[in-house]
Amino acid sequence: MLGPMLGEAWHAMGSNRMRTALTMLGMVIGVGSVVLMMAIGQGAQFAVAQTISTMGSNLYIIIAGTTQTGGARSGGGFGFTLRVADGEAIAELDDVKIVAPVHQGTQQLVYGSKNWSASVVGTTASYLDARAWALTSGYVFGDSDVRSATRVALLGKTVVENLFDPGESPVGKTIRVRNTPFTVIGTLAAKGQNLDGRDQDDTIIVPLTTAQRKLFGVPFAGSVRSIMVQASSAEAMPSVEKSVTALLRQRHRLRDDQDDDFYIRNLAAAADSAAETTRVMSMLLGAIASVSLLVGGIGIMNIMLVSVTERTREIGVRMAIGARQRDILTQFLLEAIMISITGCLIGLLLGIGGALLVNAITDMVIVISGGSVLVAFGVAAAVGVFFGFYPARKAAALDPIEALRYQ
Amino acid sequence: MSEAVIRVVGLGKSYVTAAGLFPALKGVDLTIDRGEYVAIMGPSGSGKSTFMNLLGCLDKPTSGDYFLVERNVAQMPGDELAILRNRTIGFVFQGFNLLPRSSLEDNVGLPLVYSHIKREPRRKKAREMLARVGLEGYANSLPARISGGQQQRVAIARALINSPSLILADEPTGNLDSHTSEEIMELFGQLNDEGITVILVTHEADIAAHARRQVRFLDGHIVSDLQTSGRGSNAC
Incomplete structure (x- = not known):
């Protein structure tokens, strides 16, 4: 029919x-x-x-908070309230997978006749794990490099493109950052833009101690601007935030009526x-x-x-x-x-x-x-x-x- | 030896109007045997159209019984009436009522669509029917391309395709000139000679004269039922 x-x-x-x-x-x-x-x-x-997915998952960034010293106030990230030891203590908490102290700033890079301004991240090797950032060549510096502040660097893709000729391998070459020579030991995989539209590949990564001592200078040894914390799962994030806050308040000896001297930023929340x-x-x-x-x-x-x-x-x-x-x-x-x-x-x-x-x-x-x-x-x-x-x-x-x- | 194709007993039909119940048909009795050629006559308002609609299973009576080929169809549900209209009755209308955008072949084959016949046998049968009414070779024409008389032939072919027990023609020559009318009436005569029961509704005496029996309606009653000498005898 x-x-x-x-x-x-x-x-x-x-x-x-x-x-x-x-x-x-x-x-x-x-x-x-x-x-x-x-x-x-x-x-x-x-x-x-x-x-x-390029940011890394379940991440918190703890930023050194506002301090007031004799009337001069400085904003987040420029205080000196966070310490590397805080990060080590946080690493002991439940559900915390990775902790990486980070000191970040912008510096001029020079290689041969070329120069280029890029973001310099001083951190530990665990930073790459937290960000799920792979290498395309070379190797990652280890804890001994961080301890002894060796002058080694990992270069992002944009930096490689701007300092080196096409086809030239950067690994083993020496670049100068703020007149300090650094040996390139590896190159990073491309990550593209982040949510703010900033080029994540315009970055070099160096050991934290090297960055602090040779490039930026830190008035108090052992302080750090920010600490990246990765929770073991998305579900664990709220409890990690709570326990980190409690731990830091305790370590910083804050009274109940005092504000936190640090900020905790949830990167996942921004992503969500x-x-x-x-x-x-x-x-x-x-x-x-x-x-x-x-x-x-x-x-x-x-x-x-x-x-x-x-x-x-x-x-x-x-x-x-x-x-x-x-x-x-x-x-x-x-x-x-x-x-x-x-x-x-x-x-x-x-x-x-x-x-x-x-x-x-x-x-x-x-x-x-x-x-x-x-x-x-x-x-x-x-x-x-x-x-x-x-x-x-x-x-x-x-x-x-x-x-x-x-x- | 003759069996009744149609037997109506006390058939009545009333319509609900603003003025109340209007009886269009007041208890009609009539029997039509197989092979008869009957003209149903009467002026407008006499009830003949109502009677025709009832005979054609297009409408249901309000009283009485209607036996079509020995089955009482008076209060049958709509779908079964549709099947009766498809298999047992062949309609021929005054306005031909061909589908203007379908070929003659498709027009003639249309009843077979509703008998679930597949396309190829349908086309074959439709061509046979067209040949039977003298229109071989027109299978793919559109209705608008042929004359009124030819269109009525196509309509007759459509009415015949399911080998119905009777042909019900409502003023089949009403839209045709006298010459063409004669040709169409001749075709009905021929079909009747082949044994097909033909019921003709008309108000024209010379058309009715082709039939062998004339039933006259007035005010919802049958006022006369005459056997006549049949077609051709008083042709103009």
Whole structure:
């Protein structure tokens, strides 16, 4: 039964091409925009997820806090309240996986005739583990390098590109940082931008002690600007934050009425909020696009209603020669579904084409997932059934005698 | 030896109008045997159209019984009536009622769509029927490309395709000129000669004269039921 019915529906679609095409256009635009918007939204989510994954997971950064010394106040990161020994104590806490003291600043680098300004991170080898940062060549300095403040450096990709000629291997070469010679012992894998848009590869990593003694200078030996702490799991993060706070307050001998002299920044929270923002954005895009799908569906209903009225006589004839109510219902429903599915297919192609075009002319990341295609298709079929049902029902409920008499 | 194709007993039909219940048909009794050629006549408002709709299973009576090929169909549900219209009755309308955007072949084959016949046998049968009404070679034309008389032939071919027990023709020549009308009436005569029961609804005496029996309606009653000498005898 469905075979000849499909043929009939196809025939009916073809018999008024202009109108069918215009009706379809609503679905084409609806599905096309849903697919395109979902591709852009999911692309943004994907890009953020990528960026987040370069940061390292479950990280806290403890920053030396505000101090007030004789009226001169200095902001976070410039106090001297944190000590390397604090980090060692934190490492003993439950659920703390990695602790890495960090002293970061900007310095001018020189190699041969080239020079370049980059962020210098003084830390321990565990920093690379916490950040999940791999090497592309060479090796990582060890604890002995940190203890004896050796002048060795790991170079980020951007630094390598700016100081060395293409193809030149930096490992074993000597660069000068603030007139101190450093031996390059390794190069770091590319990480790209962080959430603030800063180039994470424009970095060199040196032992903490070397940075403090040779490059930045520290007034109190054993102090450090920040400590990176990695919790063993996302679930453990709140308890780690609590126990770190308690530990530091105790170690710094703060009275209950005194504020913390350090800040704890949750990098995961920043990442989560960035991810949440893009998720909301992509949902919003999808929702707006869905409105056009709805409008397309209403267009189908409108045309099907016109079509039922126009073909009242035909419906009467069909009933007179033996069409049952459900035959008429099926016929008009199939017509609506075929219009919406054909429109959906065209919309899919246009949406994917549009997404590829956006990808080609901007450097926006585009993700076309099978899921979003399937959803668009399912929604289109549902729209066809939903908006086709009322007109089809109206057609099926016609009285054959009235319908035959209809002029 | 003759069996009743149609037997109606006390058939009545009332319509609900603003003025109250309006009886269009007031207890009609009639029997039509296989192979008969009957003209149903009467002025407008006489109840003949109501009677025709009931005979055609397009409507249900408010009282009485209707036996179509020995089955009481008076209170059958809609879907079963649709099957009867499909298999047992062939309709021919005044306005031809062909589907304008379908080929003649598809028009003629349309009843078979609702009998679930596949495309190929459907087309084959439709071509046979077109040949039977003298329109071989027109299978792929559209209705608008042929004359009114030819369109009515196509409609007759459509009515015949499921080998119905009777042909029900409602003013089949109403939209045709007198010459074409004669041709169509000749075709009905021919079909009747082949044994097909033909029921003709008309208000034109010279068209009714082709039938062998004339049943006249007035005010919802049958006022006369005459056997006549049959077609051709008083043709113009």
